[in-house]
Amino acid sequence: MPASLYLGLISGTSADGIDAALVDFDDPAGTPASKARLVFGRTYPWQPALRAQLVALGQQSAQVSLDAIAELDVRIGRAFADAALQALADSGIAAADVAAIGSHGQTLRHRPDGESPYTLQLGDPSTIAERTGIRTVADFRRRDVAAGGHGAPLLPALHAALLRDDGEDRAVLNLGGIANLTLLPRTGDVRGFDTGPANGLMDAWCLRHRGEAFDRDGAFAAQGRVDDALLARLCAEPWFALPPPKSTGRDQFHLGWVESRLRGDETPQDVQATLLALTVCTIADALRAIQPNTTRLVACGGGVHNRALMAALAGALPGCEVESSAAHGLDPDAVEAMGFAWLARQALRGLPGNLPSVSGARGPRVLGGIYPP
Template sequence: MSLLYVGIMSGTSLDGIDIALSRFNDGQQADCLDALCLPLPAALRQQLLDLCSPSNDELYQAGVAGNAWARLAAEGVNQLLARQGLSPRQICAIGSHGQTVRHHPEQGFSLQIGSPALLAELTGIKVIADFRSRDLAAGGEGAPLVPAFHHWLLSSPALTRTLVNIGGFANLTVLRPGEAASGFDSGPGNALMDNWALRHIGTPFDADGQWASQGQVHQGLLARMLADPYFARRGPKSTGREYFHEAWLAAHLQQVPGVSAVDVQASLTMLTAQSIADSLQQAASDTAELYICGGGARNSHLMRQLQMLLPRQRVLSTQALGVNPDWMEAMAFAWLAWRFEQRLAGNLPNVTGAKGERVLGALYPA
């Protein structure tokens, strides 16, 4: 039996809203039938970015931004259905991650905005959202959640695979035959690089790592950044803009003055690559193949850095496994909506640190 779900993911890169139409066949296979990305308007992106740190009138700003996010997401869902010739009643549900604006697992909460009730109203499709809070209630980090989908979709019966999603932040999933999957956030992905590129070359990201490739890694700066205690911690662990932000970088730059902007970008790219490589060696040195998804898979300079640091592993895009790296996370939230409807667990305790498996999500009827 084929079931159609829509997954929506808007990550910490704050570049756009990814929407994927996925088909699940008898609970054994998932296919992405179509997908699109709606860029965030500059004003909304700034609102969401501002909400990631303390400011005035935050509750009002969160309400306004959440509604704007839902309207944009609904527009994307309706576009996707129109070009596929589908009606809302043909879709089982929407799985919406929403936009994370605060992530504080040490305090037992993680806040995603995105007005799921409004999204249901505007699309005529029931929405399943709020995926993190049940895991947090069970003592987990609430993230990362996508490794559970990796395990379901891409485990091999014969060899160890490691997948890395490089969005604003990077997370690893280790898949060993016959074992429970494990994983954690390794640290920054694209977030610090994107912020630096916007500030210094006026683009929202360093396309293909071309700017970074023109610089030289400043070893002193890199060593200072890698000395941060987060990198020495073992999983389960998760992170976000609350920890790795512009002020974090500025504090390190104060200790190594005079580094050129392009060399900072080269060093930030190496920070992402080195922290992923170190995490892989710590958690899954037996990995033969490393598969990358998320925006980082499109950064050929970063991919080359990873391959240089990991000569014993083949570094590939998840496209090699038949999954477009751009849509992996959106597909995962379609899958989490399907899991919710089947009343099946959506978390992996080895990854999040929760006391056990839990059904994730909350229902907003159409």
């Protein structure tokens, strides 16, 4: 395999698995990522007890000691290394053929505002490099935060390289635990920002009331009716009215946040339907406010598989074609992991990985620390 092969790893805010993507950048002498080719992509499950701990921490329902956090960092690093090794075995690719691993890690807290802004991702990169024998690039977000940015979203540069079209105003929508938009106008700067919860709240509510990790095809939500009064209380959250750049996480939009806005007599299925409506209306409102002439919305991430969610988005955006990134030859489940493969490539080349027009950073920055094998 060529030396242009990179392995991207990420577990998103839903912590529903570790996404691995082996990507071939077959233009090693050039800078655009438009020739990125997915060689292999797969999601590997978390060990159930470890995932339960991650979800509990993300929902702010668990308190842990400093020792426990340090141990969790190593356990997550081992899980990421195991996913990388399994991806190599499943694809038949040797570790020696991979130039680097780009590991996002698992976000536990994301607080880019305040006097001492920070973002915290766990998954010890030294452990990943040691167990795989592959150079590892990690900790991508903190340099952007140090430069006054939000450290998120990080993938608009890749979205622009892969999906921008001079003939129309487009947007790319990532439907992970949190939803974020990349705006790709025909002319002008690329912009991007989080819009609020996507799957995260729906997954957590479904797990609590159905014992299922996610709402397959939106079937649980389809059993209920949108509670307009509850939706209004949820949408009144001041964060939604903030202008870009902005970012958020599961530490802000968690079940406690939902419960504080319930009257107490709502049915579980009505709440699920309302959470789906919250995702749709916050995305649609943000897109209409910032790029109202968008004619194509390209969606990726796990939420693409929720047919009720995709149908509701299409209904909320008349005149805008809503489609999966699969229509453009991009596996919607692999796009984020591909992004971290690309970020690792940028770091090794000493090239910026952020877009100041997206994150609000003071300027372009090389992102990530490099850990030799």
